[in-house]
Amino acid sequence: MRISRVRRAAGLGLAAGLVLTLSACTEPPDAAVRMDGSTVEVIHTDCGSARPAVRQVRVVEVDPDETVIDENKLPVRWQVTFEPPSAATTFRIGEEQPGGHVDVALAGPLDPDVEFAVFLLEVKGWQDYQVFRTRDLTDGRVKFQDVVMSPEKFAERWPCH
Numbered sequence: 001m002r003i004s005r006v007r008r009a010a011g012l013g014l015a016a017g018l019v020l021t022l023s024a025c026t027e028p029p030d031a032a033v034r035m036d037g038s039t040v041e042v043i044h045t046d047c048g049s050a051r052p053a054v055r056q057v058r059v060v061e062v063d064p065d066e067t068v069i070d071e072n073k074l075p076v077r078w079q080v081t082f083e084p085p086s087a088a089t090t091f092r093i094g095e096e097q098p099g100g101h102v103d104v105a106l107a108g109p110l111d112p113d114v115e116f117a118v119f120l121l122e123v124k125g126w127q128d129y130q131v132f133r134t135r136d137l138t139d140g141r142v143k144f145q146d147v148v149m150s151p152e153k154f155a156e157r158w159p160c161h
Helices: 010-016 134-140 151-157
Strands: 019-021 031-036 039-044 054-061 068-070 076-086 090-092 100-104 116-122 127-132 142-144 147-149
Touching: 031 116, 031 127, 031 134, 031 151, 039 054, 039 116, 039 127, 127 134, 127 142, 134 142, 142 151, 147 151
Parallel strands: none
Antiparallel strands: 019 068, 031 039, 031 142, 039 090, 054 076, 054 116, 076 100, 116 127, 142 147
């Protein structure tokens, strides 16, 4: 499944959300996902001092029968909001985040056979995302730019690690 990234203007706000449609990717997602032990870790992969701060991280369960992912209509499995926004590079799903307020607590482990999408809402009003299944992240594998890869390949492809 390929999902193209859609950006919305900051004026639309949090409630407006983001709708992603299934199609060929025109721009790869700016988020990566990997396992750190039994915890899913999200990496904000925008590089350098220009990396925008993150206002919210949200994990939703994806409906495999839908051709459109509307993150505001899907079950939220975990959500944290930052005020002020966070400049962190990594976020650990289900854990307290420095400077963050957990809006939706993770009720239990993410089902390895279910597809999830993680969204990073940035201060500039854009959202970065990555779609993943935890079963694909074994043995240190990373999901980055819609591709599951080894940690070594991720280090090659992400220039600002």
